[in-house]
Structure formats: C-alpha cells, structure tokens
C-alpha cells in the first residue's frame with residue numbers, strides 16, 4: 001500500500017522504510033503537500049493517479065524541522081514554484097540550515113555531527129538544501145485549501161517547533177511525530193522535553209477528531225487515537241523504570257547508562273548513540289526531579 005485516500009481530497013503517501021515519513025496530500029482547488037518526506041516517486045505516482053504532476057503542487061507545509069519531514073521541500077519549490085509554509089519557530093531554522101543543525105544539537109565540533117550529516121545525505125537527500133519559507137504560521141492559525149481548512153496546533157516536546165495540523169472538514173488531525181509507532185515517543189535532542197511531550201499528547205486527547213493521521217505508521221489513520229496515545233505515553237514510564245533499574249544496578253553516569261542500549265534495540269551508529277544519550281539524559285533529569293535518583297560526588301545513586 002503506497003497511498004491511501006482517507007476522504008475526498010485527503011490522501012496519504014506512505015513513507016515506507018526508515019526514515020521516510022508519511023506525506024499528506026490535500027487536493028482541492030489547490031494541491032497542498034504536508035511533510036514531503038516520502039519517496040519522490042511515490043508522490044509522483046499518487047499525483048498521477050489524480051491527473052496531476054509534481055509541478056502542480058501549490059504549497060508545501062512543514063510540521064517541524066526534522067530532515068525526514070522536510071526532505072523534498074526545496075526541490076518541489078524549484079520544480080513547481082510552490083509556496084513553502086512552516087510555523088514561526090520552524091521558519092528561521094529552515095531558512096538557515098546551520099541554525100537547524102544547532103537547534104538539533106549538532107553544532108560545529110559536536111562529535112556526532114558528521115555522522116548525522118552523512119545519515120541525512122544518504123537517506124534524506126535534499127533536506128539540507130538552501131531554501132526559504134514563504135509564509136510563517138502561528139498557533140491556532142488557519143490555512144485554507146479550497147473546501148478544506150487546516151488549523152495549526154502547536155504540540156512541542158518531540159522538538160520545540162513541532163506542530164500538528166487539524167483538518168477541519170472532515171475532522172482529522174495530522175499528528176506528524178505524535179506518530180503512535182511501536183518505538184514510542186522520540187525526544188532525542190537536548191531541547192526536546194518529556195513534560196511538554198506529555199502535555200501535547202493530553203492536548204490532542206482532549207480534542208475530538210474522527211482520527212489521527214500518523215507521520216510514520218504504515219496504516220496511517222488511527223481512529224481510536226485516544227487509547228493509542230495513552231499506550232504510547234506509557235513508554236515514558238517504562239523507560240523511566242529501565243533507567244532507574246540500571247542506576248540501581250550500579251550505573252552511575254550517563255556514559256555507564258549508555259554502555260548497553262536502553263531506548264534503542266541496538267546502537268548501530270554514532271548518531272543513534274547520541275539520540276540514546278540525549279533521551280537518557282531527559283530521563284535522569286526527570287528521575288532526579290521526582291526524587292528517585294540523586295547525584296552524589298558526581299555519581300548517580302538511587303534514593
């Protein structure tokens with residue numbers, strides 16, 4: 001299944017293998033592509049099925065600055081002269097890719113930077129191309145696409161610039177990286193936040209939709225998204241328990257906690273190790289704040 005039509009004019013092109021993301025395509029008087037991270041060929045085929053071409057795209061909207069979500073934005077803009085739309089936090093990061101790298105923690109001299117750049121260029125080629133956002137949206141702002149109306153819903157935590165997009169008719173939400181995958185929530189950057197991620201999940205759960213469109217699931221529409229988000233949220237506690245039990249087992253530092261993987265099943269590259277380290281740092285901070293762990297003479301100890 002490379003593509004699915006969820007309702008008239010609302011299509012999803014399935015991203016497929018990691019790290020490609022699902023791309024939402026809205027077709028009305030205009031053609032709007034949200035998070036162009038699927039393969040270009042899959043997007044081309046989907047548009048062909050509607051008698052459209054890549055050059056017919058009018059707007060590209062980006063949910064946040066992660067390279068798997070912005071991959072083809074600049075190339076689509078060069079091809080179709082489409083507008084690039086992002087929220088006001090994402091926009092300056094997109095406009096200056098060095099700012100994007102710093103925002104993600106990969107500043108010059110950061111040990112995993114080269115490995116991260118290689119991963120992006122190997123698997124998300126185009127994400128680092130120079131380009132400019134034409135229109136910046138703020139929280140709650142509406143964006144009309146013919147009969148369809150989109151509304152911005154800020155959902156920080158995964159990253160500070162992460163937003164979901166509500167589709168008002170039919171009432172759906174594009175969850176982007178509130179993605180409901182088996183892996184669970186990703187907060188593998190210094191500026192990610194577990195507490196904000198939990199608040200964002202609660203915000204989406206309080207709202208009424210016919211379904212949530214995941215940025216990464218192969219079957220992207222999740223109708224029972226409230227209970228699915230609760231199960232997804234449990235990963236935070238499970239990982240807290242895993243980190244706590246490693247501290248109780250004698251791991252007294254972040255280095256020692258990352259000797260064997262806790263979050264990822266394996267650590268195949270310096271980039272994944274870096275994500276593991278940053279996610280574990282968030283858990284250690286949380287366990288200290290909750291009074292389960294303390295730092296004594298530079299060593300982590302259970303209380």
Ligand SMILES: [Zn+2]
Pocket residue numbers: 064066069158177
């Ligand atoms: Zn992301």
